[in-house]
Amino acid sequence: MAGPSKKSSGKTAAKHTGKKAAGTKRTAARSGVKSATKPRPAIKSRAAKKAAPAPSAERVIAGTTRQMVAAAAAACDEKKAEDTRILELDAVDAGFTDFFLITSGTNERQTQTIADEVELRLKRDFGTYPNSVEGKRQGEWILLDYVDFVVHIFLAEKRVFYDIERLRKSARHVDAVELQKALKKKTTSTRKRVATNTAAASHAIP
Numbered sequence: 770m771a772g773p774s775k776k777s778s779g780k781t782a783a784k785h786t787g788k789k790a791a792g793t794k795r796t797a798a799r800s801g802v803k804s805a806t807k808p809r810p811a812i813k814s815r816a817a818k819k820a821a822p823a824p825s826a827e828r829v830i831a832g833t834t835r836q837m838v839a840a841a842a843a844a845c846d847e848k849k850a851e852d853t854r855i856l857e858l859d860a861v862d863a864g865f866t867d868f869f870l871i872t873s874g875t876n877e878r879q880t881q882t883i884a885d886e887v888e889l890r891l892k893r894d895f896g897t898y899p900n901s902v903e904g905k906r907q908g909e910w911i912l913l914d915y916v917d918f919v920v921h922i923f924l925a926e927k928r929v930f931y932d933i934e935r936l937r938k939s940a941r942h943v944d945a946v947e948l949q950k951a952l953k954k955k956t957t958s959t960r961k962r963v964a965t966n967t968a969a970a971s972h973a974i975p
Contacts, residue, residue, distance in 0.1 A: 830867050834917045838868050842945050844890040845872045848883045856940035868918035873925045877908030880922045884911045
């Protein structure tokens, strides 16, 4: 079977890779370029441009988000996923999410298993669920949308065909080890808290 249907993949592409026309419109709005179809007086355009705040490429990403991405990457490794990569998206060009996690499986059953492990790991460790899941039945391109990050699990040939990494040239490649440090810090903190609570409970028992 093909990957997500044309209709589904169209929606996915519109949401997660952006449409050229929409991007052009946003760029024009940010740069103060006047619309060709709806010209405005020059004075009004300058005033609007002066009043509009300049977009900033800086943003603050919650530590929990980084920890969840690291946990998702670890889940992929657990199920022998291949070529797992993490992209930190540009704040201006991709304001809808912070990270893409992209990985591959060798067959549909493996991609489905990887998706199941990611969902299980994030549910167990963070109590969070994907906002939406697409393509899991077919298993050729599975998308798990956690809002602050999106997990893409491809068959190798489908990954090459869609090549979403190339479409996000402005994204910064994040070393998984960097995120694993954040995850390890969370795990250590959780274990200490559990040990403290257990000790307190044992002392409270008469």
